[in-house]
Amino acid sequence: MYKYEEKTVNTKPIFKGRILDVRVDEVLLPNGKTSTRELIKHPGAVAIIMVTDDKKIVLVEQYRKPMEKPLVEIPAGKLDEGEEPLACAMREMEEETGYECESMDKLISLYTSPGFADEIIHIYVAKGLKKKENAKGLDEDEFVDLMEVTLQEALELVKEERIQDAKTAYAIQYLQLQEALLK
Amino acid sequence: MYKYEEKTVNTKPIFKGRILDVRVDEVLLPNGKTSTRELIKHPGAVAIIMVTDDKKIVLVEQYRKPMEKPLVEIPAGKLDEGEEPLACAMREMEEETGYECESMDKLISLYTSPGFADEIIHIYVAKGLKKKENAKGLDEDEFVDLMEVTLQEALELVKEERIQDAKTAYAIQYLQLQEALLK
Numbered sequence: 001m002y003k004y005e006e007k008t009v010n011t012k013p014i015f016k017g018r019i020l021d022v023r024v025d026e027v028l029l030p031n032g033k034t035s036t037r038e039l040i041k042h043p044g045a046v047a048i049i050m051v052t053d054d055k056k057i058v059l060v061e062q063y064r065k066p067m068e069k070p071l072v073e074i075p076a077g078k079l080d081e082g083e084e085p086l087a088c089a090m091r092e093m094e095e096e097t098g099y100e101c102e103s104m105d106k107l108i109s110l111y112t113s114p115g116f117a118d119e120i121i122h123i124y125v126a127k128g129l130k131k132k133e134n135a136k137g138l139d140e141d142e143f144v145d146l147m148e149v150t151l152q153e154a155l156e157l158v159k160e161e162r163i164q165d166a167k168t169a170y171a172i173q174y175l176q177l178q179e180a181l182l183k
Numbered sequence: 184m185y186k187y188e189e190k191t192v193n194t195k196p197i198f199k200g201r202i203l204d205v206r207v208d209e210v211l212l213p214n215g216k217t218s219t220r221e222l223i224k225h226p227g228a229v230a231i232i233m234v235t236d237d238k239k240i241v242l243v244e245q246y247r248k249p250m251e252k253p254l255v256e257i258p259a260g261k262l263d264e265g266e267e268p269l270a271c272a273m274r275e276m277e278e279e280t281g282y283e284c285e286s287m288d289k290l291i292s293l294y295t296s297p298g299f300a301d302e303i304i305h306i307y308v309a310k311g312l313k314k315k316e317n318a319k320g321l322d323e324d325e326f327v328d329l330m331e332v333t334l335q336e337a338l339e340l341v342k343e344e345r346i347q348d349a350k351t352a353y354a355i356q357y358l359q360l361q362e363a364l365l366k
Contacts, residue, residue, distance in 0.1 A: 002246060002252070002253050004245065004246040004253065004326040004327075004328075005246055006246050006248050014197065014198045014205070015197045015198060015205060017207065017221040018219065018221065019221050019299065020205075020221045020223070020299060022197070022198060022203075022205050024200065025248060027248065029324055029326070030326050031323075031326075033323070033324070035324040036201065037248040037249075038200040038201065038202050038203045039248060039249050040203070040223060040249070040299075040300075041249075042296075042299070045298070062187065063185060063187040063188055063189050064294075064297045064298070065189055065208060065210065065220040065222060066220075066222050066223070066224075066294075066297060066298075066299060066300055066301040067294060067297060067301055069185070070185050070187065071294070071297055073297070076298075078298070108341070108352060109347065110347060110348065110349040110352050111247075111249075111250060111254070111347050111348050111349060112295045112296045112349050113225075113295045113296050113300060113302055114247045114249060114250060114254055114256070114347075114348050115228070115247070115249075115259075115261070116202065116203060116223075116225070116249060117223075117249055117296060117300070118249040118250055119296055120347075121349070140214075140216070141212055141216070141218040143187040143212070143213050143214075144187075145187075158291070164292065164293060164294050164297075164303075165293065165294050165297050166293040166294060166295050166304070166349050166350065166353065167349065169291060169293055169353060170349065170352060170353050170356065173353065173356050173357060173360060174356060176360055177356060177359055177360045177363060180360060180363035180364050181363050183366075
């Protein structure tokens, strides 16, 4: 057992949504006192770093309700129930961008907000991109614009704060690092 | 107005916690239909990339209730009400690590989970680290272990999946990139 484990003394379900569950756990702390933890349960997600053969990064712009503004991000989406991350990455790539790929390799899995949510995002790198004929479209409540930009243009989008999303900043830094290591 | 803006038709407060607020918004979509958005309001946070004069990265290990396991992360913490991010970064650095610094520069601000939460994390780089005498300690419900590791050791922690936190993976990649650019 980890020495600072927080044992659950009581758990109070608050909300069961379409996507999120919310609960408050009363926990026993290592010092014998109790405290509460407000916790969000999330189904998990994937994101895809997509670089075309002519070295353009594929991005999507969409309205993000929590911030009440549009953000530019790498393509991403939530796991359907029981869906494998790799299958989800292939599906989201097709739906959001119309591309298929020759290879889709797992880069890393990251917790996005470990202080309060269990959301894990599985990040893939897709190569050998080709536009797919009759690609499936978006879910009926999704509206996104496709962008294809150079690494330099992506860095400008970061500077202009149109890219402010953590997974996307990670992805662009990853591509910067790959380029720097090649030199 | 952004063309894909989602106007709020109705907002339903679900929960007001110590840290998180939860609400469900009914929104009008660009196609004239309606949908719901499950939204988490978060006070915002800071995180600090700390490198000592002998090139060790300062990390903390702590139990993360949403995942029910310990994670290794860069020092971080939530903004108190009305607190400036820079002041918060200085405070969290002192409380979690016992260090003070000569310079604390803003690197970037990132949304951690833009699909469902408005949490923004302001990431700083602290330099000229010195142990502070009579440093303030942790909040009474916080328990963390301090670690100081080389960049190579930090990359091992990523490989071993003891580092699985997005802001920390971003920070380590940032330090990798700085090192690669120096070569």
